Amino acid sequence: MKRALFSNIWLPVALLLPQLVIIAVFFYWPAGYAVQSSFYLQDPFGFGSTFVGAGNYQSLFRNNEYLKIANFTLWFTVIVTFFSLAIALILAVKADRVIRGAKTYRTLLMWVYAVAPPVAGFIAVIMFNQSWGPLTEFFALFGYRFQVGVNFNDTAFAMILTSIWKQVPVNFIFFLSGLQSIPRSVREAALIDNRSASGRFWTVTFPLLAPTGFFLLIINITYALFDTFGIVDTVVKGEPGNNPMTLVYKVYVDGFRGNDLGGSSAQSVVLMALVLALTFVQFRLVERRIHYT
Amino acid sequence: MMSSAAVAQTEITLWHAMGGALGESVNALAEGFNASQSDYVITPVFKGTYEETLTAGIAAFRAGEQPNIIQVFDAGAATVIAAQGATVPVQDLMEANGVDFDIEDYISGVRYFYADSDGKMIGMPFNSSSPIMYYNVQALEAAGVTPPATWEEFQDVTAPALVEAGYIPLAQSHLPWIFTENFHSRHNLPFATNNNGYDGLDTEILVNNPAIRAHFTALRDWQERGFFEWYGTGWGDNQTPFEEGKVAIWLGSSGSFGGLSQLDLPFDFSAGFLPYWEAVTTSPTQSFIGGASLFAMADKSDAENAATAAFFDYLASPEVQYVWHRDTGYVPITNASYELAKADGHYDRFPAAEVGIQQLSLPSGEHTRGYRMGFYVQIRDVMNREYGRILTGETSVEDAFNNIETEANELLARFAQTQG
Numbered sequence: 001m002k003r004a005l006f007s008n009i010w011l012p013v014a015l016l017l018p019q020l021v022i023i024a025v026f027f028y029w030p031a032g033y034a035v036q037s038s039f040y041l042q043d044p045f046g047f048g049s050t051f052v053g054a055g056n057y058q059s060l061f062r063n064n065e066y067l068k069i070a071n072f073t074l075w076f077t078v079i080v081t082f083f084s085l086a087i088a089l090i091l092a093v094k095a096d097r098v099i100r101g102a103k104t105y106r107t108l109l110m111w112v113y114a115v116a117p118p119v120a121g122f123i124a125v126i127m128f129n130q131s132w133g134p135l136t137e138f139f140a141l142f143g144y145r146f147q148v149g150v151n152f153n154d155t156a157f158a159m160i161l162t163s164i165w166k167q168v169p170v171n172f173i174f175f176l177s178g179l180q181s182i183p184r185s186v187r188e189a190a191l192i193d194n195r196s197a198s199g200r201f202w203t204v205t206f207p208l209l210a211p212t213g214f215f216l217l218i219i220n221i222t223y224a225l226f227d228t229f230g231i232v233d234t235v236v237k238g239e240p241g242n243n244p245m246t247l248v249y250k251v252y253v254d255g256f257r258g259n260d261l262g263g264s265s266a267q268s269v270v271l272m273a274l275v276l277a278l279t280f281v282q283f284r285l286v287e288r289r290i291h292y293t
Numbered sequence: 294m295m296s297s298a299a300v301a302q303t304e305i306t307l308w309h310a311m312g313g314a315l316g317e318s319v320n321a322l323a324e325g326f327n328a329s330q331s332d333y334v335i336t337p338v339f340k341g342t343y344e345e346t347l348t349a350g351i352a353a354f355r356a357g358e359q360p361n362i363i364q365v366f367d368a369g370a371a372t373v374i375a376a377q378g379a380t381v382p383v384q385d386l387m388e389a390n391g392v393d394f395d396i397e398d399y400i401s402g403v404r405y406f407y408a409d410s411d412g413k414m415i416g417m418p419f420n421s422s423s424p425i426m427y428y429n430v431q432a433l434e435a436a437g438v439t440p441p442a443t444w445e446e447f448q449d450v451t452a453p454a455l456v457e458a459g460y461i462p463l464a465q466s467h468l469p470w471i472f473t474e475n476f477h478s479r480h481n482l483p484f485a486t487n488n489n490g491y492d493g494l495d496t497e498i499l500v501n502n503p504a505i506r507a508h509f510t511a512l513r514d515w516q517e518r519g520f521f522e523w524y525g526t527g528w529g530d531n532q533t534p535f536e537e538g539k540v541a542i543w544l545g546s547s548g549s550f551g552g553l554s555q556l557d558l559p560f561d562f563s564a565g566f567l568p569y570w571e572a573v574t575t576s577p578t579q580s581f582i583g584g585a586s587l588f589a590m591a592d593k594s595d596a597e598n599a600a601t602a603a604f605f606d607y608l609a610s611p612e613v614q615y616v617w618h619r620d621t622g623y624v625p626i627t628n629a630s631y632e633l634a635k636a637d638g639h640y641d642r643f644p645a646a647e648v649g650i651q652q653l654s655l656p657s658g659e660h661t662r663g664y665r666m667g668f669y670v671q672i673r674d675v676m677n678r679e680y681g682r683i684l685t686g687e688t689s690v691e692d693a694f695n696n697i698e699t700e701a702n703e704l705l706a707r708f709a710q711t712q713g
Contacts, residue, residue: 041707041710041711041713042711043375043376043711043712044351044372044376044711045351045354045355045373045376045378045379046354046355047376047377047378047379047712048711048712048713049711049713050710050711050713052710059703059707063700065678065700130524130525130530130533131533131534131537147524147525148525149524149525149526149527149530150523150524150525150681150684150685151685152685152687236526237526237527237529237530238342238344239525239526239527239677240526240674240677240678241525241526241527241674241677241678241681242526242677242678242679242680242681242682242685242687243525243526243681253671253674254671256344256345256348257344257348257670257671257674258668258670258671258674259347259348259351259369259372259668259670260668260671260707262707262711263707
C-alpha cells in the first residue's frame with residue numbers, strides 16, 4: 001500500500017474531524033453515559049438516584065432468566081447465521097450457473113431484501129396466526145398444533161425462520177457478486193485439474209469466496225444479535241410473556257417498557273463487551289486465515 | 294396573525310395511547326373542548342402503546358419538552374406518582390385554578406386508585422375499565438346453563454355443560470390483571486404490604502398466597518379437562534376465539550364493549566361480573582379499575598395550567614363523560630355521568646354496558662382501593678412469564694409463585710433505591 005504524505009498536519013485533522021465528531025457524539029458519549037448509569041439506580045424522571053456500584057451487574061448475573069435469555073440468544077445467533085449463509089450460498093451457486101432468465105431469478109431472490117424487519121415479523125404473525133394462519137394449518141395437516149405465543153419452541157421457530165428468510169437475500173447478493181468476480185481463467189484451470197464439481201467448489205471456489213464469506217459472517221452475527229429486534233418484537237406482539245427473546249430485546253423490555261435505566265444500562269454494557277470480544281475474535285483469529293486477492 | 298394576537302389562545306398538548314377508534318374518540322373530545330370555549334386549544338397526540346407513551350413523556354420531561362397532559366396506565370402509575378416533581382396533583386391544579394372539585398363526585402371504585410396515601414387525587418381517571426365476564430348467549434342457552442356467579446358453579450355446572458354442547462367454556466385476555474390483581478380485589482385479599490403499596494416504598498408483594506395458588510391449580514386442571522384454553526400472552530389471541538364463537542365465556546375489559554358491539558358477531562353477547570370463589574369469600578367485593586388516567590405535567594406556565602384545569606373540568610362534566618362512556622365502553626367516572634347514562638336509557642338498550650360500573654360500585658373492602666408498586670410493568674412481565682410456564686406445563690404452580698414473589702420483591706427493592 002502506498003502511504004500518502006501530508007505536509008501540513010491540520011489538513012488531515014480537518015478532513016477526519018467530521019467523522020470523529022460524529023463517532024464521539026453518537027457513539028462514545030452515549031456509551032459512556034450507559035456505563036455511568038449502569039452503576040446507579042435512578043428515578044426515570046431524573047429526580048432521585050442511588051449509587052449501587054456493581055449491584056446492577058450482580059443482580060443481572062444472579063438472575064436465572066437473564067442467563068436463559070443469553071443462552072437463547074447464543075443459539076438463535078448461531079442458527080440464524082449458519083442457515084442464512086448456507087442457504088444463500090447454495091442459491092448463489094445455483095443462480096450463477098443459470099444462463100437463461102438469470103436476471104429474473106436473481107431479482108426474485110433479492111426482493112425480500114426490501115422488507116423491513118417489523119414487516120417481516122408481521123408477515124410471520126399472519127402466517128402463524130393461531131386461528132387461520134396458513135403455516136399453522138400446514139402443521140395441522142401432520143396433526144401438530146402449532147401455537148406461536150403459547151409454545152416456547154414454536155415461537156422460537158417462527159422467529160428463526162423469519163429471521164433467516166429476511167437475511168438470505170442480502171447474503172445472496174454478496175455471494176453472487178463474489179462468485180462472479182472469480183476470474184474465468186481460474187475456473188477453467190480448475191475444470192482441467194478436477195472433474196468433480198463439488199471438489200472444484202470446495203478447493204477453488206470456496207476459498208476464493210472467503211473474503212466475502214468473512215465479511216458476511218460479521219454482518220450476519222450482527223444482524224442476528226441486533227437487527228432481528230423488529231422481528232422479535234412483532235412476533236411476540238410486544239408482550240414478552242413466556243416467549244423467547246434476545247438480549248437486545250431484553251434491554252428494550254427493561255429500559256423502555258419498564259423504565260429501569262440502571263438495569264438496562266448494565267445490560268447494554270454487557271452487550272457492548274460482547275461485541276468487542278466478538279470483533280477481537282473475528283479479526284485476530286479468523287481473518288488471519290483469509291486470503292485476499 | 295393579527296387576529297391571533299388579538300385573541301391570544303393558550304395552546305396545550307395531550308399525549309395519549311389511544312389508537313384506532315379510541316383515538317378518534319379522543320380527537321372528538323379535544324374538538325369538543327376547543328369548540329366549547331375560545332381561550333384554550335388542546336392538541337391530542339397519539340404516542341403509541343401505554344408503555345411507549347410513558348417512556349416518551351419521561352424522555353420529554355428530562356429534555357424540558359414535556360406535554361401539558363400525559364396519559365399513564367395503571368401499571369405505570371407508581372412510576373409517575375413517585376416522581377413528585379414531575380406532575381401537579383390534579384386536585385391541587387383544580388383548586389389553584391378555581392375549578393370546583395370534590396373527590397366524592399367520582400364513583401367509588403375509581404376515586405382513590407390514582408390518589409396518594411392521604412386520598413388526594415394525583416391523576417385524573419380517564420379511560421377506566423374493569424375486567425368483566427362476557428358470554429355467548431346462544432352457547433349458554435344451548436348448554437342449558439346461566440352465567441356462572443362463582444368459580445365453583447363454573448367448574449361443577451357451567452363448564453361441563455358447555456363442553457357437552459361443543460364449546461370451549463373459558464378464555465381470558467390478561468392473567469396479571471384479571472386473575473391476579475383483580476383476583477385479590479374481588480376476594481378482598483391483601484395484594485402487597487404497606488396498604489397495597491400506597492403507604493411506603495419498602496413494599497413487599499403478597500401474591501404467593503394459598504387462594505391464588507389454588508386458583509391457578511384449578512386453571513391447570515380446567516385446561517386439562519377442556520374447560521379453559523390459554524392462547525398466549527397477547528390480548529387479541531384470546532379474544533378472537535370468543536368472537537369466532539368457539540369460546541363461550543371470555544374475560545375481558547369493560548372497555549372491550551364498544552369494539553365487540555361494532556363487530557358483526559354470529560351470536561348475541563352479554564356480560565356479567567367476574568366470578569369469585571365461594572370457598573375464599575361469601576361476600577365478594579369490587580374490582581380495581583384498569584385503564585389509564587391523565588396527569589398534568591409540572592413546570593408549565595400558569596396560563597397553560599389554567600387551560601389544563603379547564604380541560605379536566607370539561608372532561609369530568611356529565612355530558613362529556615356520558616358520550617365517552619357510550620362510544621368507547623369505558624366506565625363513566627363520575628356519579629353524575631352514571632346517572633345521566635341511566636336516565637337516557639343507555640342501559641335499557643345495552644344492559645351489558647352497565648356491568649363494568651356496577652362491578653366497580655360493589656361493596657368495597659380494606660384491600661380494594663387499588664395497588665401501588667414500582668417497576669410494576671416488569672412485575673407483570675414476570676407474572677406473564679411464570680403463568681405461561683404453568684399453562685404450558687413447564688413449571689409447577691408452587692415454583693411459579695415462588696419465582697414471582699422473589700423477583701417481584703427484588704424489583705420493588707430496586708425501585709425503592711431509584712427514589713433514594
